Amino acid sequence: MTEPAPGIELRLQLRRTNFALDVALSLPAQGVAVVFGPSGSGKSTLLRAIAGLEPAARGELRIGGETWQDAHVRLPPHRRRAGVVFQHAALLPHLSVHDNLRYGWRRAGAPTSVMQEWIDKLALGPLLARPPATLSGGERQRVALGRALVCQPRWLLLDEPLSALDAERRAEILPYLEAIRRETRIPLLYVTHAVEEATRLADHLVLLEAGRVRIAGPALEVLNRSDLPLALRDDAASVIEASVLGHDGHGLLRLDTPAGTLHAHGPAHPAGTRVRLRVQARDVSVALSAHADTSVLNIVPAVLQALSPLPNGQLQLQLQAGGLPLLARVSHQSALRLQLREGLAVWAQIKSVALLV
Numbered sequence: 001m002t003e004p005a006p007g008i009e010l011r012l013q014l015r016r017t018n019f020a021l022d023v024a025l026s027l028p029a030q031g032v033a034v035v036f037g038p039s040g041s042g043k044s045t046l047l048r049a050i051a052g053l054e055p056a057a058r059g060e061l062r063i064g065g066e067t068w069q070d071a072h073v074r075l076p077p078h079r080r081r082a083g084v085v086f087q088h089a090a091l092l093p094h095l096s097v098h099d100n101l102r103y104g105w106r107r108a109g110a111p112t113s114v115m116q117e118w119i120d121k122l123a124l125g126p127l128l129a130r131p132p133a134t135l136s137g138g139e140r141q142r143v144a145l146g147r148a149l150v151c152q153p154r155w156l157l158l159d160e161p162l163s164a165l166d167a168e169r170r171a172e173i174l175p176y177l178e179a180i181r182r183e184t185r186i187p188l189l190y191v192t193h194a195v196e197e198a199t200r201l202a203d204h205l206v207l208l209e210a211g212r213v214r215i216a217g218p219a220l221e222v223l224n225r226s227d228l229p230l231a232l233r234d235d236a237a238s239v240i241e242a243s244v245l246g247h248d249g250h251g252l253l254r255l256d257t258p259a260g261t262l263h264a265h266g267p268a269h270p271a272g273t274r275v276r277l278r279v280q281a282r283d284v285s286v287a288l289s290a291h292a293d294t295s296v297l298n299i300v301p302a303v304l305q306a307l308s309p310l311p312n313g314q315l316q317l318q319l320q321a322g323g324l325p326l327l328a329r330v331s332h333q334s335a336l337r338l339q340l341r342e343g344l345a346v347w348a349q350i351k352s353v354a355l356l357v
């Protein structure tokens, strides 16, 4: 039997005048670990400490059996084999895109095939002769990703790589990040405060608060926890893994989920494709019977597990639909009229299901 690849173990501390980082984490050897949290919670500091860029950081850091830091060892940043991409790509301005890629690749001593592989995967071919100053923000970030990846990093560390881009550019780059996630065995640490990116990319989610881990675990488990601040936000959502059953030819996919069959607009993925769905709490309402006279396509049986008041005066409902947690929002008046209470069997009417991957 082959041993599972050893994962990532870290315990890092750092003290500043008004801030202390004290983080202990075990992360899987593969997949995307998203570090999520409010501004000032220490996300970037943690990433920089991992990369060796915070000289005051103390502690231990082991990745796949390699020690980057402990009481006796402290590898300098260039020996950690961390590929780092920041919000603003710092490309070398006097070199073409190609030479920017080559620069890191040569220093890392990686095989030629790796250069070509990432040029193809990130569609960098048409950009190779261009100087960085002529690239759009999205193109620069793609080149920065390429430059990090051609060095064959042990760990790819991304610090808000999309936050300087507008929504359209972000939507262009996300599929490349998904391709990296799908096609490499390189683990990713992805720092963001954007829920959309966290729900779309995370396999593992770490929620930081004031320099400490509030919770860490498999993404769906953390995202669907109703007792975390995430659940109270305006854009609170449940995240569901599904598998494509078919397509109606008009842009509507049929999806198999633990809650039953759901429909979502999206590309005609072949049957069997695994996808991730996001259902916003504000798009879910409840009824006591399964209405047939409604335009809502997605109606699934559920059990009401808890009701809690929201700051905006509405009520948040926690539902279980075939083992799936779902959040719904209703007014106090509706709750009274329907006599909503814990344990009640209801029908969850889902107005919109967003396909994420």
Ligand SMILES: Nc1ncnc2c1ncn2[C@@H]1O[C@H](COP(=O)(O)OP(=O)(O)OP(=O)(O)O)[C@@H](O)[C@H]1O
Pocket: 016, 018, 019, 037, 038, 039, 040, 041, 042, 043, 044, 045, 046, 193
């Ligand atoms: N170079 C620095 N010198 C002193 N304090 C710093 C420095 N960089 C960050 N800080 C402070 O350390 C704390 C954590 O900052 P950090 O940038 O890691 O947070 P963050 O979660 O990444 O925030 P954001 O989402 O706004 O980027 C904050 O209180 C910040 O003001």
